[in-house]
Amino acid sequence: MAPRTRKSERRTEALSRERIIEAAVELLDTAGEGGLTFRALTERLATGPGAIYWHVANKDELLDAATDAVVAAALATEPAGSPDSPRDALNAVALGLFDAIDEHPWLATQLATQFSRGPWKSVTPRILESIGRQVRALGVPERRWFTVATVLMHYILGAAGQNAVNGRAHGPGVNRDEFLGAVSTAWKELDPDDYPFTRAVADQMPGHDDREEFLAGIALILAGITAVPPPPRSHRARR
Structure with missing residues (x-):
């Protein structure tokens, strides 16, 4: 039998780490962060704790690695439109993260x-890079790259996170249309002097598509890039 080369050893180690992370994601999905323990992981993988500790030092490192793996897969989503369109590519990034956050309650x-x-860890630069490349491709001036990219990033993660919370708050047995219909009815009964706007949009609540609303928010941000001039630099910024 030929001796194992250093390259093959690295490949075997990477595959072993990948399986550990995959099992960690499975545990997080089914049992949450509290259910992710090294004891549960050893049982799922049918191995000893030493084999896991060889690849992952502690739970924090394992959580970081699981998060990075899910995010990397989410960002690999192909654009639904033209692959050469920055807007389509940005929508693919946004929807990939939207669906991942909805699918993984802990994310x-x-x-x-x-x-x-x-x-400074891998996840933040990974997301920022995926968004920032499309911001640059859209022709946004370089001095505004950070602002535009971070605004988009905060919107994407915030809206996706809130959508996921809303979807799980009422349990699997709640009918979405019935719930939204009840909200709409309650809004219509609000005091017209105190809540004129909320009453006016009450009929738009039932039947709205969460993903379409999500992408509409991105379109509004992108429209604002060209419609709103950059704020003047402060005296402190010019120093």
Whole structure:
């Protein structure tokens, strides 16, 4: 039997780590962050803890790796329109993250944690790069790249996270149309002097498409890029 080369050892190690992360994602999806323990992971993988610790030092590293793996898969979504269109590519990035956050109940919290506590880790640059490349391709002036890209990033993650919360707040047995219809009825009964706008849009609540509304928000942001001039630089910024 030929001796194992260093290259093949690295490949085997990467595959072993991938399987550990895959199992971690499965546990997170079914049991949440509290259910992700090294004991549960060893049972799922039918291995000893030493084999896992060889690849992953602790739970924080495992959560980071699971988050990065899900985000990387989400960002690999192909555009529904033209692959050469920055807008179509940006919508693909947005919908990939939208669907991933909806599918994985733990993801929104982990993204918020990584953005606030570890923005230098892989997840934040990965998302920012995917959005920023399309911002640059749209012809946004370089001095506005950071502002436009981060506004889009915060909108995408915030709206997707809120949608996921809304979808799970009422449980699987709740009929969406009936729930939205009840909300619409309640809005129509509000005081017309205090809530004229809310009453006016009440009929638009039932039957709206969450994904279409989500993409409409991105379109509004992109429209504002050209419609709104950049704010003047402050004296402090010019120093």
